Amino acid sequence: MPLYKIINFSRSVGTTTQILIWKITESLEELLGQVVLKEKTQVRLNKMKSEMHQRAFLSVRMLLKEAGYTDFELHYDEFGKPYFLDGNHISITHSHHFSAIIISEDTVGIDIELQREKIIRIADKFINEKELSRLRSFDAIEYIKKLTVKWGAKEAIFKIRNEKGISFKDHIQVNAFELNDKKTIAKLHFEGIVKEFNIIFEEFENFTLVYAFEK
Ligand SMILES: CC(C)(COP(=O)(O)OP(=O)(O)OC[C@H]1O[C@@H](n2cnc3c(N)ncnc32)[C@H](O)[C@@H]1OP(=O)(O)O)[C@@H](O)C(=O)NCCC(=O)NCCS
Known part of the structure; x- marks a missing residue:
């Protein structure tokens, strides 16, 4: 099954954000x-070792293609961050048999993660x-799901900021939330600057999708 879901919304009058999941x-x-x-x-494709x-x-x-773009319009900076030249922001994620992109006039980052018990063992590395x-x-179960949201939020923020030296554990704090809230706030304290982010998340088929907007 190809296109799995499209989420469209407007964060403020006149702006559009689209999330597409495959x-x-x-x-x-x-x-x-x-x-x-x-x-x-x-x-790049030819150099990839895994078929998945x-x-x-x-x-x-x-x-x-679903969003009206082609590969010719997608560019990457020296760190691997994708961008368009038309003023829209794009962020990309893939995990196992899911992939997702977010396209927005606002600065955005996205991450998809499989909910796994393994995250408990590495939790002290990022929290x-x-x-x-x-x-x-x-x-x-709730512990794993919440850890996965936190991890995804930090990855999404990292993808927005794309700065060397950001530590998930020391520099990014995600506020407490309930899974039903489907949203929270996170803060990045890095090199004397504080940035706040809106975090939105949802779950499907044991995966957690998280996206972040810089406030
Ligand atoms: C680069 C990074 C954000 C990718 O995330 P990931 O969960 O491994 O993989 P995802 O599938 O979610 O994302 C991959 C996509 O991120 C994008 N990406 C890669 N580098 C990026 C960067 N520097 N900034 C923004 N986006 C980036 C790319 O579009 C890439 O996919 P593509 O090359 O196929 O287009 C991640 O590997 C990383 O470096 N994280 C921060 C380092 C860190 O502190 N980690 C753990 C601390 S405990």
Whole structure:
């Protein structure tokens, strides 16, 4: 099944944000037959070792097509951050058999993560001890889901800021939230500057999708 979901919304009058999600069920050949790639992209694709990665990468080109763009309009900066030249912002994510893009006039970042028990083992790498002990009071499922939202929020913020030296644990704090809230606030304290972000999240098929807007 190709296009899985489209989310459209307006954060303020006159602005539009679109999120497109792809469920990757097509073979590499099927996807290759449906997209036109510029040479630089083809070279990158050829260098990828895993076929799943190649399919995810191509599914993003399918999403671009759905949004009215082509691979020729997508560029990357020296750090790997994608951008358009038309003034819209884009952020990209892929995880296993899902990929997603967000396109907005506002500054945005997106991340998709599979909800896995494994996240408990690495939680102390991206969340401080005080916050962790509070989160540990929840049952295992809620704990994993909340950790996944926090991780996704930090990845999404990192993708917006794209700055070397940002530590998820030391520099980004995500406010407490309930899973039903589907939103929260996060703050980045980095190099003397404080930035606030609106975080929005949703779950489907054991995945968590998180996106961030810089306030
Ligand atoms: C670059 C990074 C954000 C990618 O995230 P990821 O979860 O590994 O992978 P995702 O599939 O969600 O995102 C990949 C996409 O992010 C985008 N991306 C890559 N580098 C980026 C950057 N510097 N800024 C913004 N977006 C970037 C690309 O579009 C990429 O996909 P594409 O190359 O196929 O187009 C991540 O690897 C990273 O470096 N994170 C920060 C480092 C860190 O502090 N990590 C852990 C601390 S405990």
